[in-house]
Amino acid sequence: MASNxxxxxxxxxxxxxxxxAYRLLRxxxxxxxxxxxxxxxxxxxxxxxxxxxxxxxxxxxxxxxxHLVRLEGQRGCEVVAMSAADARDVGHVRKMLEIEALRxxxxxxxxxxxxxxxxxxxxLESIERQINQGIDDLSEWExxxxxxxxxxxxxxxxPWLFRLRRQVFDQHERYRRLSRVKTVRTRDISxxxxxxxxxxxxxDVDRATAVMExxxxxxxxxxxxxxxxxxxxxx
Amino acid sequence: MASNxxxxxxxxxxxxxxxxAYRLLRxxxxxxxxxxxxxxxxxxxxxxxxxxxxxxxxxxxxxxxxHLVRLEGQRGCEVVAMSAADARDVGHVRKMLEIEALRxxxxxxxxxxxxxxxxxxxxLESIERQINQGIDDLSEWExxxxxxxxxxxxxxxxPWLFRLRRQVFDQHERYRRLSRVKTVRTRDISxxxxxxxxxxxxxDVDRATAVMExxxxxxxxxxxxxxxxxxxxxx
DNA sequence: GTCAATAAAAATATCGATATTTTTGGAAAA
DNA sequence: TTTTCCAAAAATATCGATATTTTTATTGAC
Numbered sequence: 001m002a003s004n005x006x007x008x009x010x011x012x013x014x015x016x017x018x019x020x021a022y023r024l025l026r027x028x029x030x031x032x033x034x035x036x037x038x039x040x041x042x043x044x045x046x047x048x049x050x051x052x053x054x055x056x057x058x059x060x061x062x063x064x065x066x067h068l069v070r071l072e073g074q075r076g077c078e079v080v081a082m083s084a085a086d087a088r089d090v091g092h093v094r095k096m097l098e099i100e101a102l103r104x105x106x107x108x109x110x111x112x113x114x115x116x117x118x119x120x121x122x123x124l125e126s127i128e129r130q131i132n133q134g135i136d137d138l139s140e141w142e143x144x145x146x147x148x149x150x151x152x153x154x155x156x157x158x159p160w161l162f163r164l165r166r167q168v169f170d171q172h173e174r175y176r177r178l179s180r181v182k183t184v185r186t187r188d189i190s191x192x193x194x195x196x197x198x199x200x201x202x203x204d205v206d207r208a209t210a211v212m213e214x215x216x217x218x219x220x221x222x223x224x225x226x227x228x229x230x231x232x233x234x235x
Numbered sequence: 236m237a238s239n240x241x242x243x244x245x246x247x248x249x250x251x252x253x254x255x256a257y258r259l260l261r262x263x264x265x266x267x268x269x270x271x272x273x274x275x276x277x278x279x280x281x282x283x284x285x286x287x288x289x290x291x292x293x294x295x296x297x298x299x300x301x302h303l304v305r306l307e308g309q310r311g312c313e314v315v316a317m318s319a320a321d322a323r324d325v326g327h328v329r330k331m332l333e334i335e336a337l338r339x340x341x342x343x344x345x346x347x348x349x350x351x352x353x354x355x356x357x358x359l360e361s362i363e364r365q366i367n368q369g370i371d372d373l374s375e376w377e378x379x380x381x382x383x384x385x386x387x388x389x390x391x392x393x394p395w396l397f398r399l400r401r402q403v404f405d406q407h408e409r410y411r412r413l414s415r416v417k418t419v420r421t422r423d424i425s426x427x428x429x430x431x432x433x434x435x436x437x438x439d440v441d442r443a444t445a446v447m448e449x450x451x452x453x454x455x456x457x458x459x460x461x462x463x464x465x466x467x468x469x470x
Numbered sequence: 471g472t473c474a475a476t477a478a479a480a481a482t483a484t485c486g487a488t489a490t491t492t493t494t495g496g497a498a499a500a
Numbered sequence: 501t502t503t504t505c506c507a508a509a510a511a512t513a514t515c516g517a518t519a520t521t522t523t524t525a526t527t528g529a530c
Contacts, residue, residue: 015308016483054484061293065300073250074491093395160328164399251513289514309521
């Protein structure tokens, strides 16, 4: 089945500037290029992306429903703030959604799903090996990490669970990226991914969800630690 | 604490036409005034609401991230379709989110929360009595039903859970309204609300979540039955 | 009659200009 | 110094016009 792959698989070509603005803004917010709390002035964004005001405003409207920007009445808009408390919350809800989606996906996943999981895992493992050797293409790692997690839950037959999981995953990614530079490598994330992969292929739901729980909690802990430290000093 | 009341409590006054368009469109889609699948032509919406094209387009952009309208490249936009399968999915995810939020809320709810729950319950009970006597103000019932459910989960300390619960609740409401006319009154919804209320006030988490589960499932069943019948004939 | 090509009509997306509102930066008063 | 008021500047929200794309209708070929 793996029907959810279709929903986001091959990205559709952008047909409008509005869609383009949406994608660009979204990426820049999640990556941290546009900092949390930053005031998003229309003129500034026009310059940045070489697009008109109308498509940018529409993109901001969409992003406000995604909870990536905060839109306020007659006084413009800003990148939503980040905090340790919110990171914990996001982590908590992500655990809930992703574990449920994973449980369902592993139960239903067919051969095609399995193939996709294997492919995604190997692509992720390969870049993680490179990174351990000093080459760091973090944004490529983010892409493959995301693809691996999507592949795992792709056979989940609840489109709503799939959709909400994605939304919260993106929020979590934002925190992961924010704290990445600061965080020391105490966890062996590669190992966690290997365990996750093995449990999924073995169709061992309990083990897979347990590993996933640890995996997400680990990220959350690292992120909140980094953020709590920052909040203490800079506020 | 009941901190989430603040987040949606007294609705902020609309400062822009864009916000106004968003609220109007949202209501008309959830209420079914704008039918599922309906093509939303800009000109038609301008006439309907007496607003310009720009604010309407921005509202549609927001609604697309809410998954209430589907926006497609160069070919406009339509109200998202409804189906029995989607109703089941929405019901399933709503159960998950609302039960979790309720568990947390009952555990943490303070005196203020309790007061708000009592108030909301009495307002709902009062309109349900009127409805049983033949007076039917369904949209007022929907408003109070929604307020009661919000009051129950208001002390949940996870803003994300609270937010996602609301989104899925609104989707479910859309189905409830669609099937309302057709559905026979086999369930005593008033009784379910009384049980829910009593369990919440008693701080009996297990009973409250069990009743909630039944409550949501009952709505889902009624809705899917009505929709499945319709899909068989009309498609 | 069906199909393909194409012209006309309709609808969408986007720009540039303008009205409105908020913010800023003093100057005057307390 | 702090506060209050006001005008100037900046930013937002929205309109009206236009370019582009899609849809519809029509015509001619097979």
